[in-house]
Every structure is written in structure tokens, then in C-alpha cells.
Amino acid sequence: MLNFLPMENLLVPIGGGNEIGASAYLYLVGGKRILVDSGIRFNPEDPYPDFSLLKSLSPELDAIVITHAHVDHCGSVHLLSSLYPETPIYTTHETAQLLSLMVEDAIKVRYIRNRNSPDEWREYRLLDEALSRLERRDFYDRIVLGDVEIVFYPAGHILGAASVGIFYGDSGFVYHTGDISLTPQLTTGGAELPSEKPTLLVSESTYYYSDRKFSREEAIEEFYSTVKETVERKGKILIPVFALGRAQEIMLLLSQGMREGKIPPLTVYVDGLAKEVSVIYENLLERELFNFYVQPAPRYEGLSFEEACMENLREADCIVSTSGMLMEGTPSFVYAQLLSKRSSAAIIFSGYMVEESFGYRLLHDRNVLRSFRCRIERHHFSAHADKGEIETIVERLSPEKTVFVHGYPNSLKQHGLNREVIRF
Known part of the structure; x- marks a missing residue:
């Protein structure tokens, strides 16, 4: 178990730090324990975030937040929820409708060579139980957890995708981009950034380490x-x-x-x-x-x-x-x-x-x-911010501290690694 002072604020990437896949980010902020995302990897030998580490660091969670319905961000939410059956799962209305289909398909693919096994049916049962714990919220609604408030901001990317704002203390503010794009698409608008200056900006970096520009x-x-x-x-x-x-x-x-x-x-x-x-x-x-x-x-x-x-x-x-x-x-x-x-x-x-x-x-x-x-x-139709857009986000928000995740870093400067304890 991780012992922390009441006023100490931490981020620990449980998965999805220096990789793309198995996104899971533990925030200990304002005395609350919040997990953002619970995805899977495309590696069948090691598909899940390190749930044993998560459970040892945080035996209880106050909230689970799912940013969007791509399986690298939500594909293990049913397994996570079985470890924290009393914890509500917050997401947008659109993501709630899409998530059940996407996770169910991920389970089906995982057991494609062992159909109708007890393990497969157990996962379907856990998914049904997790879906019963979903709490659907509109963008800009405030989710109140004592002295901490969570807000969803439109992230672009896909329909229903949200960035997560966590307000704490007198003026503390964490902005977690999730997968984000400022560029409008035919199926969704571009991201809408908050007006507040973040204490901590946690940004995806899928294409941040590439100089390729997307037109x-x-x-x-x-x-x-x-x-x-x-x-x-x-x-x-x-x-x-x-x-x-x-x-x-x-x-x-x-x-x-x-x-x-x-x-x-x-x-x-x-x-x-x-x-x-x-x-x-x-x-x-x-x-x-x-x-x-x-x-x-x-x-x-x-x-x-x-x-x-x-x-x-x-x-x-x-x-x-x-x-x-x-x-x-x-x-x-x-x-x-x-x-x-x-x-x-x-x-x-x-x-x-x-x-x-x-x-x-x-x-x-x-x-x-x-x-x-x-x-x-x-022909690349990116739903992620390229390096220029990420630099624009950092410049417009002017955070006190920036940490990159969800990418393969060519430099460890400012990049959050799996299992690393990041204080802010």
C-alpha cells in the first residue's frame, strides 16, 4: 500500500505510460483516489494493466473514469470493476453506449480459439456487472467527490471521447487529455480546452515524438x-x-x-x-x-x-x-x-x-x-493530435507541470513511465 500525506498529490501510470495500450492512470489527489481508464494491450501474452500493483497502491478507489470506448482505454474495465465493486464508473453518454459493444467484442476475440469456455462466460458476467455501475454524464457536468470535482471536456478523437479535469484544493487543477485532437472530423468536432491553467497537464503523445505533420x-x-x-x-x-x-x-x-x-x-x-x-x-x-x-x-x-x-x-x-x-x-x-x-x-x-x-x-x-x-x-487520417497540436495545447494551457503518456518516448524528459510515482 502506498502511504501518502493528505496534501500530497501523485500520479502513477499503471499501464499506458511509455506505451500505447493498457491505459490506466492512478491519481491520488485532494485525498481522493481516482483511476482514469482501464484498457488492454494488443499483446495476448500480457494484455492487462498491472492490477496487482494497482490493488497494492490503492486498496479502494473513489472513482473510475473512462475517457472513451477504444479498447486500449476501456477493454479491461470489467476486470477492474470486479476488483472495486463498490466504485462507480463515470463516462459520457456516447461512450456508455459504445463501450459495451467494444468490450464484448474484445472478450470474444480473446477467446476465439476457446469459445464458450468458463473463463469467457465469467468475463461476460463481469461485464454485465460493470455496466450496471456506469454513471453517464454530459460534458461540463461536475462530478463531486467531497472536496474534489471531476469535469469532462470534449476531446475530439471519436464520438463521446472526453478529456478529464480534476479540481482540488483552493486552485489545484489536473487536465488529463486522454486521446485528443483539435482538428474537427465529419463525425465529431475538435477538442475544447478548459480556460483554467492546469497545475498538471497529462497529455497523450502518440505522435508527439514524430516530426510528421498531418494534413x-x-x-x-x-x-x-x-x-x-x-x-x-x-x-x-x-x-x-x-x-x-x-x-x-x-x-x-x-x-x-x-x-x-x-x-x-x-x-x-x-x-x-x-x-x-x-x-x-x-x-x-x-x-x-x-x-x-x-x-x-x-x-x-x-x-x-x-x-x-x-x-x-x-x-x-x-x-x-x-x-x-x-x-x-x-x-x-x-x-x-x-x-x-x-x-x-x-x-x-x-x-x-x-x-x-x-x-x-x-x-x-x-x-x-x-x-x-x-x-x-x-493515407493517414489521424484522430490524434500531431506534435504541432500537442505543442499548441501546452502553449495555450501554460501548465505548471507537463507529463506525457500514451506514447513511445525517444526522450524520457517529461515522460511518465509505467509504475513511476509522479508528484505534483
Whole structure:
């Protein structure tokens, strides 16, 4: 157990410090114990935050906060909640609707080779129990924990994503960005920063250590060009996507491109978990994502999954499917194998890759790339702040202290490491 003075304020990254995945950040502030996020890693050998460390540091928690519904931030919330069954879980209304689907799918993927095992059903039961502890809040509502108050700020990134403000003492203020972007997207606005000056700013750093700048306008034009060229040579297109956020953005971009005449009319099938997430997005946004050209991939009775994918490729010009990183065993991986020998086809990546993924190897391993005759392109539509945006956030907020997390640092200066005790 970590002993601390009543007026001592600490941050301990339990996961997601010097890495992307398993985000979990313990705050001891104003005498309260608050955990922000409880995610998973894409490494099946070590998927969870260090819950044993967390339990030893903080036998009880006053609040659990989930910033958004990507599984690297919420995928282990049911396991965390089972350790703290009396602790409420706070999140936004949108995240609450998306979280249950995303965590359930993460459980299903984890047990894909051991379906209906006792461990799988135990996790589903724990998820049901955790969902009963969710408390949904609007942006800018104040969650009062004695002398400490928690506020959600719009973070951009994806629908419902929140940055977390923690107010304590006479003027203390922690601002935890979560995954953040100042750039508006078709499915969500940009982040809205607080007016208060933080005592401590804790910022994601996914792209902070890269000098690459993201131009959304250039990425869209390059994307349309690749789609147009592929369709004109009668080739099929696969766009691997994250089910939550990226899939819906790509769907709207394809519809917009056809409407504006920048790409020819084409039939788009949306497959995998992206189908279900897109239905939730339509309800939350009160806006149609599916239309005459962009449709959910049909189901085929009596066909194997690979046969269904082959049928979809016969019917559609473009497949938008999960996973975005071409993880083995996912629908997009099957589609990629089917298209790999077609020189007229194209696979268009649109986002981040972890080194464990097949998509990363395809982009970086020449031996893997040689086995694919189809065109491989990457047009980056980032939902994260780049280095310039993060520097803008730091400059506008002018915090007393800054700590970076959720990234792979090329310098340890100002970066919070897993298990490190950070005082502020």
C-alpha cells in the first residue's frame, strides 16, 4: 500500500505510460483516489494493466473514469470493476453506449480459439456487472467527490471521447487529455480546452515524438485519387479500419467523394464490427451513414466465412472492414488474403499500426510485401493530435507541470513511465 500525506498529490501510470495500450492512470489527489481508464494491450501474452500493483497502491478507489470506448482505454474495465465493486464508473453518454459493444467484442476475440469456455462466460458476467455501475454524464457536468470535482471536456478523437479535469484544493487543477485532437472530423468536432491553467497537464503523445505533420485535406485528396485510379482499372478495394471512429469517418468520406464527383459511383460494403458500431453512430448522430451506395455487408446462410467474403468481393467495388491493422483472423485479414494476388486491387490503410499486427509487417517487412501483388497505400487520417497540436495545447494551457503518456518516448524528459510515482 502506498502511504501518502493528505496534501500530497501523485500520479502513477499503471499501464499506458511509455506505451500505447493498457491505459490506466492512478491519481491520488485532494485525498481522493481516482483511476482514469482501464484498457488492454494488443499483446495476448500480457494484455492487462498491472492490477496487482494497482490493488497494492490503492486498496479502494473513489472513482473510475473512462475517457472513451477504444479498447486500449476501456477493454479491461470489467476486470477492474470486479476488483472495486463498490466504485462507480463515470463516462459520457456516447461512450456508455459504445463501450459495451467494444468490450464484448474484445472478450470474444480473446477467446476465439476457446469459445464458450468458463473463463469467457465469467468475463461476460463481469461485464454485465460493470455496466450496471456506469454513471453517464454530459460534458461540463461536475462530478463531486467531497472536496474534489471531476469535469469532462470534449476531446475530439471519436464520438463521446472526453478529456478529464480534476479540481482540488483552493486552485489545484489536473487536465488529463486522454486521446485528443483539435482538428474537427465529419463525425465529431475538435477538442475544447478548459480556460483554467492546469497545475498538471497529462497529455497523450502518440505522435508527439514524430516530426510528421498531418494534413487532413491532403490525405483526403490522395485517398480519393487512389480510389478513383483503382476503380477505373476495374480493381477491388479493401480499406481496413478501426470499427469505432475510423470506419464511420471513411464511410462519410466515400459518400462525400461520390456526391462531389471526386470518385466515381461505387458499391461499398461495410463488414465486421464496423457494421454494428455504425448503427449506434447513426442513432447518436441522428445522421445516416448507410445509403444506396454504402451498405452493410450481407449475411449468407450456409456459406463459410471465407466464401461469404468472396461473394462480397464479387458484389462490391470496395470493402470497408475491421480490423484496421489486419490482425490475423479478422474479416479484413481474410479479405486481404483474397486480394493479395490481384494486381488490379488495392489495400488502403488509414491509421495507426502496432508492431504485433500483420498490417505493420505488410508495410515494413519486404518479404511479407513481396507476397502481395496488389497495390498497398497508406493515407493517414489521424484522430490524434500531431506534435504541432500537442505543442499548441501546452502553449495555450501554460501548465505548471507537463507529463506525457500514451506514447513511445525517444526522450524520457517529461515522460511518465509505467509504475513511476509522479508528484505534483
